[in-house]
Amino acid sequence: MADFDAIIIGAGMSGMYQLIRLRELGMKLRVLEAGSGVGGTWYWNRYPGARFDSESYSYGFSFDPELLQEWSWSEHFAPQPETLRYLNRVADKYDLRRDIQFNSHVTAAHYADGGWTLTLADGSRQTARFLITAIGPLSAPTLPRIDGIESFRGPCFHTARWPHEGVDFAGKRVAVIGTGATGVQTIQEVAKTAGHLTVFQRTPNWCAPLHNRPITEEEQRRIKQDYPAMFQRCAETFACFLHSADPRGTFEVTKEEREAFYEELYASPGFGIWVGNFKDSYTDPAANAEISDFIAAKIRARVKDPRVAEMLIPRNHGFGTRRVPLETRYYEVYNQPNVELVDSKATPILRITPTGLTTSERDFEFDIIICATGFDGLTGAFDRIDIRGRDGVALKQAWSAGARTLVGMLAEGFPNMFMLLGPHTALGNIPRSIEFNVEWVSALLAHMQQHHLTEAEPRPEAVEAWMAHVMECSIGLLSNEVDSWFTGVNTNVEGRQTRTVARYSGSAPAYRARCDAIAAGGYRELRLGAASGAAPG
Ligand code: NA7
Numbered sequence: 016m017a018d019f020d021a022i023i024i025g026a027g028m029s030g031m032y033q034l035i036r037l038r039e040l041g042m043k044l045r046v047l048e049a050g051s052g053v054g055g056t057w058y059w060n061r062y063p064g065a066r067f068d069s070e071s072y073s074y075g076f077s078f079d080p081e082l083l084q085e086w087s088w089s090e091h092f093a094p095q096p097e098t099l100r101y102l103n104r105v106a107d108k109y110d111l112r113r114d115i116q117f118n119s120h121v122t123a124a125h126y127a128d129g130g131w132t133l134t135l136a137d138g139s140r141q142t143a144r145f146l147i148t149a150i151g152p153l154s155a156p157t158l159p160r161i162d163g164i165e166s167f168r169g170p171c172f173h174t175a176r177w178p179h180e181g182v183d184f185a186g187k188r189v190a191v192i193g194t195g196a197t198g199v200q201t202i203q204e205v206a207k208t209a210g211h212l213t214v215f216q217r218t219p220n221w222c223a224p225l226h227n228r229p230i231t232e233e234e235q236r237r238i239k240q241d242y243p244a245m246f247q248r249c250a251e252t253f254a255c256f257l258h259s260a261d262p263r264g265t266f267e268v269t270k271e272e273r274e275a276f277y278e279e280l281y282a283s284p285g286f287g288i289w290v291g292n293f294k295d296s297y298t299d300p301a302a303n304a305e306i307s308d309f310i311a312a313k314i315r316a317r318v319k320d321p322r323v324a325e326m327l328i329p330r331n332h333g334f335g336t337r338r339v340p341l342e343t344r345y346y347e348v349y350n351q352p353n354v355e356l357v358d359s360k361a362t363p364i365l366r367i368t369p370t371g372l373t374t375s376e377r378d379f380e381f382d383i384i385i386c387a388t389g390f391d392g393l394t395g396a397f398d399r400i401d402i403r404g405r406d407g408v409a410l411k412q413a414w415s416a417g418a419r420t421l422v423g424m425l426a427e428g429f430p431n432m433f434m435l436l437g438p439h440t441a442l443g444n445i446p447r448s449i450e451f452n453v454e455w456v457s458a459l460l461a462h463m464q465q466h467h468l469t470e471a472e473p474r475p476e477a478v479e480a481w482m483a484h485v486m487e488c489s490i491g492l493l494s495n496e497v498d499s500w501f502t503g504v505n506t507n508v509e510g511r512q513t514r515t516v517a518r519y520s521g522s523a524p525a526y527r528a529r530c531d532a533i534a535a536g537g538y539r540e541l542r543l544g545a546a547s548g549a550a551p552g
Contacts, residue, residue: 017130019045021145021460024124024133024400026115027055028102029435029449030149032076035109036457040464045141046115046149047133053111054102055151057095061177062197062385064204065095068225068341069444070285072238073257074098076105077246078450087235091284092227092341123401126430129470129546134401144469144546146432147456148397152442153500155395157507159192159388163366171367171384174201186210187382190372192364194220198387199340205385206348213379217359219327221310221334225341226284246447253522254443258291265293265302277309289339296335297493303333310334317346326358332497391508392500393438393517394418404429417503417515421473421481421540422530424452430472430546433459439485439519441526448523455530462534463543470546477540484529488521 021037023030026048034046050058067074071088086101093101106112120136124146131146156175158164164171172178174197189209191202194216206212230238238245245257252259265273273293280288295302311328318324327346348354362376371380391398394414402410405428413419413428420426423440424433433456434440441448463471489495495514498504503517519526533540 017142017144019043019141019143021045021147022047022131022133022141022143023147023149024121025055025149025151025154026050026053026111026117027058027149027151027154028076028446029151029453030055030147031102031105031109031111032078032449032453033147033149033435033456034111034114035078036453037460038114040457040461042460044114045143046111047119047121047135047141048115048117049120051117052099052103053106053115054099055149056154057098057102059154059156059175059177060197061095061179061181062174062201062204062387063182064200065174065197066090066200066227067092067098068196068286070257071230072242073245073249073255073444074446075101076446076450077242079108080242082108083242084239088230088238090227090229092225121400123403124432125401125403125407126405126432129431131431144431145460147435148432148437149435150396150400152393152396152436152438152445153390155391155399157388157391157395157505158386159364160507161364161367161372163368166369167367167371167381167384168369169382169384171386173386173388174198175390182383184209184383188371188380189213190215190379190381190384191387192359192384193387193389194218194340195387195389196220196338196340197389199342199345201385201387203343203345203348206351206354209353212348212354213381214354214356215359215364216326216356218331219329220337220340221307221329222340222342222345223281223288223310225343226282227343228284249444249447250527251524252290253524254290255441255447255523256286256290256444258285258287258289260290260294260296261292263293264295265299265305273305274309277306281309281313286339286341289335292335297333298491300333300493303336303493307334314346319350323349323356326356333493336492336494336497337499337501388507389500389505391505391511393503395505395508397434397437402429402432404432415510417517419478419482421478422455422526422533423519424456424530425471425473425541427473427475427478430470438517439481441519441521441523443523451523451527451530455534458534459538459541462538466543468543468545470542470544471538472542474540474542481529484521485519486516488519488525489516492520494520 020042023046071093123134130144132142156173188211190213192215249255315324362374365373418438420439423437435452502514505511
């Protein structure tokens with residue numbers, strides 16, 4: 016007899032919502048969470064300046080109309096402390112903590128005889144029939160592989176492991192390594208107080224203005240009134256954002272119209288400039304060059320020193336083919352006398368020393384080193400747990416040539432394991448995907464309960480067909496020709512140097528339609544039955 020019907024790993028947004036939904040099935044549940052509180056991404060990423068790039072109201076949970084009316088977001092793009100408060104409010108409202116075991120780092124999950132045995136870092140074990148991973152697509156932080164990183168005498172930390180007590184930069188010599196979405200948010204904030212800030216940029220990214228501002232009372236009223244229509248819009252767009260691609264092609268309009276449209280997007284809040292652009296912006300190299308040139312001109316206009324401006328303009332990829340960091344006066348930071356930009360491709364960091372770091376050109380002294388060096392995306396969090404399925408086969412091994420899933424939520428050979436944000440689920444405005452996936456898994460478990468079924472596993476032919484669809488969706492995207500976590504590349508992780516089709520790049524509506532069809536057809540893509548060695552429940 017297992018300790019629990021289901022164990023959920025992770026108490027971020029997906030784990031929290033899954034707990035709420037599975038309680039409705041009367042299941043005995045346990046959530047195991049490595050942190051000391053709920054919130055996942057918003058619990059861990061406490062670096063200064065961390066905030067949404069999705070409009071706040073489009074990001075919150077949609078399932079509870081009462082909560083939607085009770086909670087008021089203060090800004091169009093809320094900062095991390097507010098989001099963490101919001102998620103704690105949800106945990107309070109649903110009394111979630113009674114089923115969550117905090118400070119519990121899962122090191123292994125092994126399947127046998129119809130159930131899973133989980134091992135924690137303290138050596139303790141817990142068993143459950145169902146294992147639900149709610150471990151996030153960007154939750155395994157990676158420090159730079161640079162010699163001597165352990166030797167630095169001052170504070171040196173990854174942005175996703177930011178000290179809870181905060182960090183004072185006043186008058187300090189600070190280094191930031193990395194200029195992705197996280198680095199950009201961090202840099203623009205740290206530059207305000209640091210004595211001297213040195214940014215080590217290996218690859219510049221194309222950034223665009225966030226245009227954040229407080230939500231007025233009138234806007235608040237309208238937001239609360241319009242929630243159903245707004246969530247309906249999110250359900251219809253490609254990536255669940257409020258923005259969707261313009262149906263026109265870049266060259267269907269005149270040069271003047273094109274420029275005017277780019278200007279309008281650049282002046283508008285949020286991801287419109289990225290996901291609301293001309294429909295061929297990320298598939299047609301000539302179209303992509305147009306928007307890239309437009310953004311490059313903006314960078315040149317905003318950065319006073321032409322040498323620095325040129326350093327900030329990406330050369331090896333076009334606009335929007337990697338995740339676009341949204342910024343607030345990021346480029347102007349480089350006009351400040353206390354900020355220096357170092358090209359880490361031209362002059363690589365050779366080693367970190369007790370007092371700073373050494374590049375191929377010179378020595379630097381620092382009080383604090385911040386690593387905004389990203390995550391082992393999509394599959395990294397899975398790799399960090401010793402997950403073994405049928406016959407002791409390791410998931411890491413099974414996925415050594417790339418993840419293989421059915422709709423990103425199930426893996427062949429790993430019965431009764433459901434991945435809420437596994438590779439090949441629709442990403443984008445993530446909470447929208449979380450709600451769908453949680454509800455899909457909950458419906459499957461309800462179906463199993465109803466029919467006295469105890470084991471679920473995807474059929475090989477269904478996995479094959481899904482993987483063919485994943486591959487097909489990726490054809491023709493310019494983003495596939497660029498190194499980033501989108502293409503499974505992380506230079507700091509062994510074996511992640513070559514591009515793969517690491518994510519699902521179809522639309523969220525198409526993704527949901529496929530999942531819905533599986534459910535509507537009675538789950539024929541799954542082998543559902545009584546587990547060998549386990550009595551039907
Ligand atoms: P990203 O986007 O993966 O960015 C990581 C950055 O760190 C990027 O600029 C990297 O340069 C840089 N990096 C990584 N390792 C090194 C080393 N060893 N030396 C120098 N520079 C390095 O991660 P983020 O946290 O910014 O964003 C991840 C997602 O979180 C984001 O897309 C949002 O959706 C939320 P590189 O480009 O590899 O040359």
